[in-house]
Amino acid sequence: MKLNKEMQGEQPGGKGKVSAVRSRKFKYGALATVITILFIVAVIVINMIASVLGDRYPLKVDLTHEQMFQMTQESIDFLQGVDKDVNITVLASESEFSSINTYYMQAATLIKQYGQYSNRITVDFVDTAQNPGILNKYDTTTEKLTAGSILVESGDRHVVVDTADLFNIEDSYIKSSKAEQAMTAAVLNVTSEDQVQISILVGYEEGDYTGFASLLKNNNYNVVEQNIVSDQEIDPNSQFAIIYAPTRDYTEEAIQKLNDFMSNNERYGKSVLLVGSSNQAKLPNIASFLEQWNIAMDGSLAAELNTNYLFQASYLYNFCDYGEEAYTEKLPNTKIPVAMPYSNRIEVLNTDM
Numbered sequence: 001m002k003l004n005k006e007m008q009g010e011q012p013g014g015k016g017k018v019s020a021v022r023s024r025k026f027k028y029g030a031l032a033t034v035i036t037i038l039f040i041v042a043v044i045v046i047n048m049i050a051s052v053l054g055d056r057y058p059l060k061v062d063l064t065h066e067q068m069f070q071m072t073q074e075s076i077d078f079l080q081g082v083d084k085d086v087n088i089t090v091l092a093s094e095s096e097f098s099s100i101n102t103y104y105m106q107a108a109t110l111i112k113q114y115g116q117y118s119n120r121i122t123v124d125f126v127d128t129a130q131n132p133g134i135l136n137k138y139d140t141t142t143e144k145l146t147a148g149s150i151l152v153e154s155g156d157r158h159v160v161v162d163t164a165d166l167f168n169i170e171d172s173y174i175k176s177s178k179a180e181q182a183m184t185a186a187v188l189n190v191t192s193e194d195q196v197q198i199s200i201l202v203g204y205e206e207g208d209y210t211g212f213a214s215l216l217k218n219n220n221y222n223v224v225e226q227n228i229v230s231d232q233e234i235d236p237n238s239q240f241a242i243i244y245a246p247t248r249d250y251t252e253e254a255i256q257k258l259n260d261f262m263s264n265n266e267r268y269g270k271s272v273l274l275v276g277s278s279n280q281a282k283l284p285n286i287a288s289f290l291e292q293w294n295i296a297m298d299g300s301l302a303a304e305l306n307t308n309y310l311f312q313a314s315y316l317y318n319f320c321d322y323g324e325e326a327y328t329e330k331l332p333n334t335k336i337p338v339a340m341p342y343s344n345r346i347e348v349l350n351t352d353m
Helices: 003-010 015-056 073-080 095-096 104-115 132-136 179-191 210-217 250-262 284-290
Strands: 085-092 119-123 148-154 157-163 166-172 173-177 195-203 222-227 240-244 271-275 295-301 314-320 343-350
Touching: 085 104, 085 179, 095 104, 104 119, 104 173, 104 179, 119 295, 148 179, 148 240, 157 179, 210 222, 250 271, 284 295
Parallel strands: 085 119, 195 222, 195 240, 240 271
Antiparallel strands: 085 148, 148 157, 166 173, 295 343
16 A cells, blocks of 8 residues: 555656655755855855954965065064064054055055054054044144054154155155055164164254155164254264264364264263265364364265266266175175265274274
């Protein structure tokens, strides 16, 4: 009887077959629906996990020819050794900052990697239109926060990276990015235990030193400006004092301040860097100061006769080699030429000192 019932169910047009087919369709249809739902849920969960991980870890692959969105290994190694809490705040929303152009998008991508490669660094984008009070956090006569700038903080130390510091700009156009150098230098600046202070001396109609000062700051120097006319002394906390292309000669009072700085209460160990200018006037007092410290400078210009070292065939705009290994032992690339345009000739008076 059982066999007969099964055979009846197999007869063409039998009700048993219709019921069985419908049952299979329902079963497989329901299974497909469940699989689809599970797949959608899985995709959502994966996207959620990827989003969370992507904010914290560098999961993206840079396929650009020059790896312009990828941080160098040197910076990665440095960041993984940071042992202080650092807050990086971009004073703009991420969408606004990234949408300006490709260079800004690359900078935003790179800045976020600082928080991904170090668990001691946090990165935030703050819309100043919705949070205008943040612009007043460090509002002083010499420092002001502006929309788009980047604030790097650690403890009681901070550095403001302007957007102009992120790029190499020529004729008001961005030519290339230096965002990694600027940001890594800023993190180093606020976390370094040993930071050398430099005083740039003003008061005698000096040349424009803003680019030079920016270069020093980006390489972890604490740069302070001092007026050698009105200040009582050159800050003894400074290791270097820089005289940047003055167009007027120093007075005897200013020269005495230089000598006091150099002697350092007979402990010495200080340095003065004089940046000359090809069109500066005679500076007899400064020249006399240099002679006291064993250097003579007669104002003549050094000309290069080897055509392999000339730039645009100019004998006064030349490149030079490093003379001693002491200058190159800490350089990552010693093949980059050193430009020495319109150099003044100097003479060491006593080589036995």
